[in-house]
Amino acid sequence: MNSQELLELKKAACNVRLWTIEGVYNAKSGHPGGSLSAADIITYLYFKEMNVDPKNPKDPGRDRFVLSKGHCCPALYAALALKGFFPTEEIKSLRHIGAMLQGHPDMKHTPGVDMSSGSLGQGVSAACGMALAGKYDGADYRVYALLGDGECEEGQVWEAAMFASHNKLDNLCIIVDLNGLQIDGHVNDVAGLEPLDTKFEAFGFEVIKIDGNDFEQIESALEKAKTVKGKPTAIIAATIKGKGVSYMENQVGWHGKAPNTEEYEQAMAELRAQLKALEA
Amino acid sequence: MAETKKIATRESFGLALCELAKDHPEIVVLDADLAAATKTEIFKKAYPDRFFDCGISEGNMIGVAAGLAACGKVPFAASFAMFATGRAYEQVRNSVGYPHLNVKIAGSHAGITVGEDGATHQCCEDLALMRTIPGMVVLNPADHYEMTEAVKAAYEYDGPVYIRLGRLAIDSFNDPDTYKFEIGKGITLEDGNDVTVIATGLVVNEALKAVRELKSEGINARLINMHTIKPIDKDIIIKAAKETGKIITVEEHNIIGGLGEAVCSVVSENCPVPVKRIGIEDIFGHSGPALGLLAEFGLDAEGLKAKIKAECLRG
Numbered sequence: 370m371n372s373q374e375l376l377e378l379k380k381a382a383c384n385v386r387l388w389t390i391e392g393v394y395n396a397k398s399g400h401p402g403g404s405l406s407a408a409d410i411i412t413y414l415y416f417k418e419m420n421v422d423p424k425n426p427k428d429p430g431r432d433r434f435v436l437s438k439g440h441c442c443p444a445l446y447a448a449l450a451l452k453g454f455f456p457t458e459e460i461k462s463l464r465h466i467g468a469m470l471q472g473h474p475d476m477k478h479t480p481g482v483d484m485s486s487g488s489l490g491q492g493v494s495a496a497c498g499m500a501l502a503g504k505y506d507g508a509d510y511r512v513y514a515l516l517g518d519g520e521c522e523e524g525q526v527w528e529a530a531m532f533a534s535h536n537k538l539d540n541l542c543i544i545v546d547l548n549g550l551q552i553d554g555h556v557n558d559v560a561g562l563e564p565l566d567t568k569f570e571a572f573g574f575e576v577i578k579i580d581g582n583d584f585e586q587i588e589s590a591l592e593k594a595k596t597v598k599g600k601p602t603a604i605i606a607a608t609i610k611g612k613g614v615s616y617m618e619n620q621v622g623w624h625g626k627a628p629n630t631e632e633y634e635q636a637m638a639e640l641r642a643q644l645k646a647l648e649a
Numbered sequence: 650m651a652e653t654k655k656i657a658t659r660e661s662f663g664l665a666l667c668e669l670a671k672d673h674p675e676i677v678v679l680d681a682d683l684a685a686a687t688k689t690e691i692f693k694k695a696y697p698d699r700f701f702d703c704g705i706s707e708g709n710m711i712g713v714a715a716g717l718a719a720c721g722k723v724p725f726a727a728s729f730a731m732f733a734t735g736r737a738y739e740q741v742r743n744s745v746g747y748p749h750l751n752v753k754i755a756g757s758h759a760g761i762t763v764g765e766d767g768a769t770h771q772c773c774e775d776l777a778l779m780r781t782i783p784g785m786v787v788l789n790p791a792d793h794y795e796m797t798e799a800v801k802a803a804y805e806y807d808g809p810v811y812i813r814l815g816r817l818a819i820d821s822f823n824d825p826d827t828y829k830f831e832i833g834k835g836i837t838l839e840d841g842n843d844v845t846v847i848a849t850g851l852v853v854n855e856a857l858k859a860v861r862e863l864k865s866e867g868i869n870a871r872l873i874n875m876h877t878i879k880p881i882d883k884d885i886i887i888k889a890a891k892e893t894g895k896i897i898t899v900e901e902h903n904i905i906g907g908l909g910e911a912v913c914s915v916v917s918e919n920c921p922v923p924v925k926r927i928g929i930e931d932i933f934g935h936s937g938p939a940l941g942l943l944a945e946f947g948l949d950a951e952g953l954k955a956k957i958k959a960e961c962l963r964g
Contacts, residue, residue: 429720429721433719433720435716475747475748476719476748477748477749483719484715484716484719484748485743485744485747485748487743488739488743488744490708491708491712491740491743491744492712493712494708494709494710494711494712494713494715494716494740494744495712495713495715495716495719495744496716497709497712497713497716498712498713498714498715498716498717498718498719498720498724499716499717499719499720500716501701501713501716501717502716502717502719502720502721502722503720505677505698505699505722506720524708525706525708525709525712525740528703528704528706528708528709529709529712529713531704531706532703532704532706532709532713535704536701
């Protein structure tokens with residue numbers, strides 16, 4: 370990508386983060402930490418990579434995205450709204466009674482959401498089904514699934530991984546948001562996830578390790594994934610949980626907590642300053 | 650009346666799928682290493698490119714089915730009832746039920762007639778589990794002809810459906826020339842006004858034999874075949890409650906959560922009359938030949954006859 374494209378992506382990601390905080394603050398609950406760590410990946414997918422049309426969100430030929438770590442939907446909702454799937458105003462009623470935007474993604478009611486999710490470990494299986502349907506139909510769309518590193522503790526992730534490589538789903542690319550933290554603490558203190566790369570390799574995946582908060586690395590990984598034939602790709606994206614809001618970064622406490630008014634104002638001020646710097 | 654067919658409903662299911670798939674290329678079939686047992690192998694042989702074995706991973710199978718359905722396919726995912734509805738319950742609820750995806754789940758080897766494999770495989774909770782998922786249709790066909798039509802109806806319904814299949818070969822009793830299947834509509838097999846017996850699945854034929862024998866003993870029982878557990882046919886239940894004043898339910902399932910309690914809900918809210926639930930009385934099964942177990946648990950014709958008679962004499 371050229372420097373202008375990179376700048377635009379950085380600005381888009383900043384806006385995704387601003388609306389993420391807006392949503393979680395207004396909801397008085399939700400999951401800012403993992404939303405912010407994944408914001409760059411989600412931004413890249415929706416603003417650069419995926420073939421999706423806000424005017425035709427159910428286009429059968431579209432690329433698919435499954436947010437397996439469904440609790441990070443504030444970032445997905447922000448990206449979808451900024452992309453034009455629905456008005457950004459909807460974000461202010463996230464998690465409210467009667468709201469379109471549920472606490473976890475609801476494909477029945479939210480335009481642009483390809484799969485309902487939230488119960489961890491289930492999204493990769495659904496993504497496998499979508500990729501399998503694409504193969505069956507001879508369609509050329511690609512399927513992306515974003516999961517958490519803690520989520521990889523769910524056995525179903527590995528059932529799905531076996532299925533994906535057995536069925537040679539090279540139209541499937543899963544991305545692990547390796548932010549290192551889960552509710553009970555550091556992922557490797559809780560459940561000993563590593564080595565994750567060789568696990569996925571052993572399950573038949575092409576594995577690419579990147580910095581998941583770096584757009585150029587995200588781009589090169591996704592481009593490389595498209596050239597892999599006969600097997601699925603797993604991108605292990607090291608990220609910073611809470612990225613972009615100083616007091617949330619690498620703090621396990623911000624996994625599933627909304628900022629109070631003072632914290633909200635600080636977060637918004639920091640993100641607006643980052644955006645202003647990019648626009649300067 | 651066509652000849653009586655002695656065939657397990659799992660086999661009827663496999664044959665019906667094959668027939669249906671001829672005209673519907675969007676039908677795909679998934680199994681979890683039990684194709685020979687669930688009889689999806691019949692489909693696999695006919696349509697190998699539309700059959701996907703997920704291996705022994707039922708949770709993943711249900712998720713894959715959800716993804717296929719999200720892309721316009723109509724997946725039938727089969728395993729033993731124990732694993733399709735028990736082990737994968739949460740995947741069925743969250744990946745299929747909540748988004749109301751067009752996935753058909755087939756649970757074979759349901760109930761105690763699994764036989765020798767014993768309690769770990771004798772699922773007497775599947776109807777209860779599936780009933781609790783909003784929007785889930787729950788079907789429990791009673792013979793070959795009913796299963797054939799139920800598979801078609803499941804395909805035609807746009808949304809999640811659970812179909813219960815049996816392992817044991819059983820005699821058919823429906824007449825294919827006149828038989829009509831409609832989701833949510835019970836079928837009166839015998840008229841009568843002394844008591845109503847409502848049965849479902851594999852034990853309907855046993856109940857039919859019992860009710861017919863009781864007629865000669867002066868007990869004039871009505872018999873309803875309730876092939877759909879959800880949505881339950883309220884009208885036929887309320888009518889029976891009003892006209893016969895007493896209901897006996899018969900199911901090869903725990904008396905908790907299945908047909909009996911579905912009927913009790915309708916009766917208690919609309920027309921309270923006594924209901925006796927006959928089924929597996931909140932205990933685990935055990936190993937043994939299927940017919941022997943059916944007799945031991947009082948679910949064969951002889952056992953049902955005695956229980957129905959006792960209920961009628963009790964007043």
